[in-house]
């Protein structure tokens with residue numbers, strides 16, 4: 344826990360309360376209000392947690408004004424260009440970059456756990472054929488606690504470690520199977536001679552009838568998408584995982600909760616929503632109409648892939664993703680794809696519009712990731728499952744950090760109650 348560096352004073356109904364203030368290694372100071380209710384009989388009110396630090400953490404740091412994202416102190420652009428996903432997983436989980444022996448051991452551990460329990464194939468077959476892959480993933484990952492009993496005891500460090508490796512190793516397999524099932528193709532088993540990203544592409548795009556070659560540039564772009572989505576401090580799905588875990592729930596149940604939260608269009612579902620929006624716009628001449636709708640106060644419509652709760656200048660992940668998008672589009676020779684043309688023109692027009700500049704709304708990571716995934720041949724329904732694969736390491740790192748915290752308490756927010764106070768029940772014939 345941080346040291347007290349200052350004291351804030353709260354005066355209420357003639358009484359003054361001293362509140363400890365902590366100075367973090369980065370970011371604004373934090374006022375500790377944990378004893379406020381006991382001392383002053385008041386709650387604080389912060390729906391959406393816009394001013395609330397719900398935990399302390401050493402994993403990821405974001406400075407939204409400056410567009411900074413650090414994992415264990417390392418900037419995301421350096422990790423995206425010089426490292427790769429599994430090394431970033433190690434860094435997030437264990438706090439330091441691995442030596443080559445440590446990395447080799449970690450990669451071998453993950454690679455050798457990519458297959459899922461064979462009986463789980465039957466479980467997949469229980470879903471409706473046209474189920475959204477996210478719906479299937481929420482169910483299948485939750486069901487992993489029924490298949491891997493030997494790694495559900497959160498009080499056993501060995502079991503926690505096994506669950507961690509299983510989740511990172513098996514999530515691409517689960518996502519690829521959810522996809523194959525939704526398009527009526529046979530499941531493709533993982534190939535342990537391929538790296539993490541290449542294996543995922545193989546499981547998604549290979550068919551038994553013919554040889555499939557994974558293009559190394561596409562595998563690199565896939566790996567970069569995983570790296571850029573690996574963690575993002577206390578976002579909605581990570582906070583969901585932490586809240587679920589605070590009750591002592593098993594890791595598979597907690598990650599299933601994270602997947603469910605990620606699905607929403609304001610969070611991980613934005614990449615799918617963004618591509619759908621681009622397709623709906625259809626042609627460049629219709630862009631002004633959609634921009635006008637997004638600006639209209641009386642219309643709830645928003646430009647998907649624009650804006651961020653924390654980044655108010657630029658999203659550093661989007662900068663790397665934009666470069667990657669250009670590379671992939673050039674490689675695939677799809678620069679003239681109409682959806683991608685609409686995307687480029689929309690970005691240009693929105694950035695030139697004072698509404699977006701004044702409100703500090705910039706394209707976020709999901710704007711560009713959707714474009715790359717579309718060009719690679721993924722249907723929009725797979726965009727959020729891919730985000731879930733990538734974010735699993737972030738969820739599980741934050742989960743492990745929380746479990747190691749001796750001050751861990753069940754998460755239990757309070758409320759500002761505005762409903763009726765006690766009233767007498769009225770019989771139905773008298774209402």
Ligand code: CMC
Nearest residue numbers: 608609610611613637645646647648649650651652702707
């Ligand atoms: N299009 C049009 N106006 C917008 C948009 C947008 N995409 N985003 C925010 N605004 C406006 C909003 O109407 C509000 O205006 P006013 O102050 O006049 O009421 C102002 O900007 C601030 O918006 P907010 O809703 O208070 O901001 P927030 O921090 O609560 O929301 C957000 C952040 C990401 C949910 C929001 O920007 C949004 O809905 N964006 C579209 C969905 C999206 O792309 N989400 C992906 C986020 S990045 C991936 C991830 O981390 O999951």
